[in-house]
Structures are given as structure tokens and as C-alpha cells.
Amino acid sequence: MRQDGGVPTPYEPATVRAAAAAPEPVPAPSRPPLVRSRAAGWTPGVCEAVARHLGVSRRLVRLAFVVLAVSGGAGVAAYVFLWALTGEEDIAPQDEPGRRWSERRRWLLYLAVGVVIVLVGLALLVPGVGVDIRGSFLVPVVAIGVGAVVAWSTLDDAQRTRWLSSGPGGVGWLRVGIGSILALVGILALMTRGRSVTVVWDAMLAALSVLVGALILAAPWAVRLWSDFRREQVAAARATERADIAAHLHDSVLQTLALIQRQSADPQAVTRLARAQERELRTWLYDGPTGSQESLAAAVTEVAHEVEDVHGVPVDLVVTGDRPFEQHGVALSRALREALLNAVRHGAPPVTAYVEIGPSGVEAFVRDRGTGFDLDAVPEDRLGVRQSVLGRMERHGGSARVRRREDGTEVELRLPPIEGEPT
Amino acid sequence: MSPSSSTPSGATPAGPSGGSSGGGSGGAPTPVRVVLVDDHRMFRTGVRAELTEAMSGGFPVCEFVGEAPDVDTAVAVIRRETPDVVLLDVHLPGGSGNGGADVVRGCAGVETAAGTPVRFLALSVSDAAEDVIAVIRAGARGYVTKTITARDLVSAIRRVADGDAVFSPRLAGFVLDAFGAAAGEIAEVDEELDRLSAREREVMRLIARGYQYKEVAKELFISVKTVETHVSSVLRKLQLSSRHELTAWAMGRRLV
Numbered sequence: 001m002r003q004d005g006g007v008p009t010p011y012e013p014a015t016v017r018a019a020a021a022a023p024e025p026v027p028a029p030s031r032p033p034l035v036r037s038r039a040a041g042w043t044p045g046v047c048e049a050v051a052r053h054l055g056v057s058r059r060l061v062r063l064a065f066v067v068l069a070v071s072g073g074a075g076v077a078a079y080v081f082l083w084a085l086t087g088e089e090d091i092a093p094q095d096e097p098g099r100r101w102s103e104r105r106r107w108l109l110y111l112a113v114g115v116v117i118v119l120v121g122l123a124l125l126v127p128g129v130g131v132d133i134r135g136s137f138l139v140p141v142v143a144i145g146v147g148a149v150v151a152w153s154t155l156d157d158a159q160r161t162r163w164l165s166s167g168p169g170g171v172g173w174l175r176v177g178i179g180s181i182l183a184l185v186g187i188l189a190l191m192t193r194g195r196s197v198t199v200v201w202d203a204m205l206a207a208l209s210v211l212v213g214a215l216i217l218a219a220p221w222a223v224r225l226w227s228d229f230r231r232e233q234v235a236a237a238r239a240t241e242r243a244d245i246a247a248h249l250h251d252s253v254l255q256t257l258a259l260i261q262r263q264s265a266d267p268q269a270v271t272r273l274a275r276a277q278e279r280e281l282r283t284w285l286y287d288g289p290t291g292s293q294e295s296l297a298a299a300v301t302e303v304a305h306e307v308e309d310v311h312g313v314p315v316d317l318v319v320t321g322d323r324p325f326e327q328h329g330v331a332l333s334r335a336l337r338e339a340l341l342n343a344v345r346h347g348a349p350p351v352t353a354y355v356e357i358g359p360s361g362v363e364a365f366v367r368d369r370g371t372g373f374d375l376d377a378v379p380e381d382r383l384g385v386r387q388s389v390l391g392r393m394e395r396h397g398g399s400a401r402v403r404r405r406e407d408g409t410e411v412e413l414r415l416p417p418i419e420g421e422p423t
Numbered sequence: 424m425s426p427s428s429s430t431p432s433g434a435t436p437a438g439p440s441g442g443s444s445g446g447g448s449g450g451a452p453t454p455v456r457v458v459l460v461d462d463h464r465m466f467r468t469g470v471r472a473e474l475t476e477a478m479s480g481g482f483p484v485c486e487f488v489g490e491a492p493d494v495d496t497a498v499a500v501i502r503r504e505t506p507d508v509v510l511l512d513v514h515l516p517g518g519s520g521n522g523g524a525d526v527v528r529g530c531a532g533v534e535t536a537a538g539t540p541v542r543f544l545a546l547s548v549s550d551a552a553e554d555v556i557a558v559i560r561a562g563a564r565g566y567v568t569k570t571i572t573a574r575d576l577v578s579a580i581r582r583v584a585d586g587d588a589v590f591s592p593r594l595a596g597f598v599l600d601a602f603g604a605a606a607g608e609i610a611e612v613d614e615e616l617d618r619l620s621a622r623e624r625e626v627m628r629l630i631a632r633g634y635q636y637k638e639v640a641k642e643l644f645i646s647v648k649t650v651e652t653h654v655s656s657v658l659r660k661l662q663l664s665s666r667h668e669l670t671a672w673a674m675g676r677r678l679v
Contacts (some may be wrong), residue, residue: 314570316592316633318593318595318596318631319499319596320596320599320600321600350572351633352592352633354592354596354628354631354632354633356599356628356631365632367632367633367634405638410632
């Protein structure tokens, strides 16, 4: 009998409800949005859509429409309105949609709406009941009422919840309340028109009610249009981003992989390619398109990468702090480059570099793991490089020192802080 | 490093060669039981092969007792095997965070058969500093990059198994930066959690320069044990400090 194991409904026998209540509470199912099924057959499927949306019997909906159509044509108007404005989707038509009532409040609301509709219908059918009204007034009122309900129902549960819960402290409910009161006033004004209130007041209220009605009608559509627009925008942006990533991967990673395959016999080349590509990819992924030479840390990092690329020896660089890139910084980065080249050429890996940029100046250390060397046996060019490192640092108010260690060499570079900065 | 103080445990014959001096740390007879947690099978295979090869010369330093590709499996395997050391990738599928920290938290209180807590060594290729810090603050004993040589990895595992901390140069650089030590902030007393002491700063600087622990010790005229104490103390500060910059600084920054 129960097809979907949903929440027990008042329509089911008590035994079934008791049996269904035994398992753990099922989260309240969300109501399906009001859309018509494409496979509905020869009718537009309005009744079925409404039935599925409200979770009531299709027969009941049809009956309601017929009653409304007979009583002044409101049912026809509502039907056409719904037909024109609800979307179509591929949903398998259900013989008997599951009756779902997620909240008792909603059910009471529907009951109230139904009572109002029935009362209005009766009033129309029996002119002598007390209120003397003409159909020409009632039809728009009913149409507006039904339209508003329908328009609001078109939003699915999640959207409506968001709307109602938006704003601090139940502003959403306030909005709904004010809207309802206004609508009521508008309807009253229409009904008592030309009798107990002045014509101006009456016209104003009528205009106001139409305005409010229009607003109530328009708001959900505006929301829907806007959300559709946003969804399309996001989708387009995602597609563009995807294309960008694909293009970049093609230009970089795929090319490098091809190169690696071609040079697979040369492990050093493979290492160099892989390392360079890894670095490039990492920069692209994490650093964004900055690549500026504005800061000393960035300049120093670039120098280390360049040395790595030229010689294919990995350089482990650690930088702490940062400062603007000025002429002394240029000197330091050049000296660092020389020191790194030296370490890479003459020392043994791993080559490590540490640059500390602080308020008391800059200190840079380059370290390799060579077997050590005899200072006298150092070839002239290396000594020359050392001199140039030393000389360059001294010209910029800094210092350089080369230390021989048991298992390698360490070059220390120092720069004073930038003038004008507190030390 | 004093080779004379070797204490051959049990029936170790007095070999004149002194071959296994590479590790240098005690020469414990039982291998370290290791669980490897990484979501890339290729990487797991690679690490195993590399470590096995690096150990093929001497006695086996570590023994792989399990591996896992995601958070849930990792927690299950670690709880079952209670290894000495877990090599842990920072990023893993599953879990509420990025994975690594979830594993550490999920295994809180698990002890080995010998009664020591299971220790974690973060091993990662390139991650946001905040993720690495998250794993360390969850309780990992150290962080090394996947580009580490097999020999260094073996000694790092050994060190972590002994309860010491392992800092890569990058992590040391991060610590100097995040604790403001690079900018000259120094703790007045050693116990201060939000700053490094002068000695800790020196040790961190040397590690950032690529020095091994024994080189640090020699440079500062202190013992390796003291260096280890300093590093452990820095690790403790990193785990316990409420220093605001520690997380703020880590946001959006990469260690590699």
C-alpha cells in the first residue's frame, strides 16, 4: 500500500500508521516543485502537476478545478494560468502520488485556502446571501488569489525556506503577514466598492491591491529568473575555467611528459624536466598570476629556480620574511646566484639555501655537501667568483664569508637593513 | 657522537668493522614497525621499495606492517597493528578536515605493545602551511617532504620512533616566521609558549640552513641530545601555542 516508506499520513489506517511509526523517524521529504510532466498524455498535465506538488489525490484537484470553473470561470482562468506558466520536465507520471505532508501548518493553510475558495464560490452562486457582488469583480480577485498561491508554490521548498528565513528575526514572516493583510484589504475594497467608502479612497485601495497583487505575483518569477541567470553564469564561468586549465595543462605538463618520454635514457634530463615542470605547475596553482619582481623574497626564489633549471641540481631554498626589492637586494640576489652556481658546479647535492630577511638586515646561507676542498687547490676562476661575491657584498655595505666544513662549503652573505627603517 | 659508548645489547659479537655506524643512534635490535598512509598507491610502493633498498646494507631499521589509502582504513589499520611510527600524508580522502589531522586525532591514545604512544611523521609533497600545521597541532612529531632521500627518511623514522621531533628546513623556516623569531621576537623565559627562546631560534635557524642535528650540535657546542630537546620544545610550542599569527600566517601559504 505504501509505495515510498514516507511519513505516515492521515489518510492511512491507524494500524498502518503504527507500523510505519516503528522505524526511526524519516526526515521530512521535500515537496517536488510544481512542474508538469511531459509524458502526461493528451492533457497538459496541470492537474497532475498540482496533485504531485501538493501531495493530494489527482481526482481531488480535478474536482476542485471543475467546481471553480463552474462557479464563474475562476477554475478555467487558473488552469490556463498554470498551463502557461509552469515548466515541463521529464517525470514519469504517477498513478497515485505519495501523499506527503511535511508540516501540519501547511495542511491547515491549504484547508483555509480551500474554505475561502468554497465560500467565495458560494457567494457567487447565491447572490442573495447578503453580499451583493458581481462576477466581474470576483473573478479578478479569485484569479489574483489563486495566482499568488500558485506563484509562491512554484518555488520549491528549499527556495521558499530560504526566503522565509532570510533576514534577522522573522522578517520573512512579517513580509508574508503584511502581504496577506494588504491582499485582504484589497479584496474587501473591491467587494464594498461604491457603497460605504468614498470613491477616491476606494480607487486608491483598488489600485493598491492590484499593485500588491502584481508584486506578489512578480516576486517569485523575478527570483526564478535571477537564479536561472546565476546558474547559467556559474556554468559558463566553470566551462571557461575548465578550458583554461586544459589549455595550460596541454602547453605545460603534456609537453613536458612528451619530452621526458623522449629523453628517458638520460636520468639527469628527466629530473631537470620534472623538477622545472613541478615548480611551474606549483607556481601556477598556488601563487596566481603575480610573478612580480617587487619583493626580495620573490627575486631570491627566482634566482634559485634559475640555477636549478640551468644545472639540473635541486636547490632547497627556505626564505623567511620579506622586504622591497631595491639596489642592495639586487646585489644580494646576484651574489646569491654566484654562490648557488658555485655550490651546484663544485659541490655535491643536496644544495640548501636559507635567506632570512628581518629588521636587522638580510642573511643568506648557501650550503653544499662537497667533500671539502683545499683553498690553495681552488682554481682561479672559482676564487675570482668568490672575490666577486665578496666585493659585491662589501660595496653594498654588507659582507660575505666562505666557510669550509667537514662535509661541504657554506657561503654566508649579509646585508644591513634598508636605510630609514627602524632596526 | 661518541663511538666508544656503544652498548652491544645481548649477544652482539664484538665485530672490529663497526659497519652499522650509519644510523648512529643506539642500534636498537628490534626494527621500527611502520604503517604507511598515503592515497597514492604508486607512492606507497615507491617508499617501500626505496626504504627496503636503503636498509638492505645494514640491519633492518624498519618493518612495514601495514598501509592505508584513506582516513577510515588508516585508523582501523593503526588501531589493529599499533605500529611505532605512522608515515602520514597530509591530504587524504575522507575525514572532516584534510585527512591527515583526522587520522592523528582518530588514533589518539593508541599505544604500541611496548606502551609508548603511536607516533606520526607527516610526509607530504606540497601543501598549504595551514594543513601541515594542522597535522602537527593534532599531534604529529614532525614533517618531512616527499623529496627526502631514503637514508634521511630512515633516520627520521628512527628519530620519531625514539620520541624526538623531526623538522625539515622548510618547517624550521615556517616556525621562525610564524613565531616572529625571524623578526627578532625572542622569549624572555623558555617556558613562554608564544615565542622561541634564543637557543631555540639558533637551532631552528641552523636546521633551516640544512644542518643535520649533529652538525647543529657541533656548531653550537652542545650535545645532540640537547639539540633534540630544543627541537622537541619547539614542537611543543608549535602544538600548544595560541599565538594568533600561527594560524593566520599559515593561511594561504605553502611550505614548499
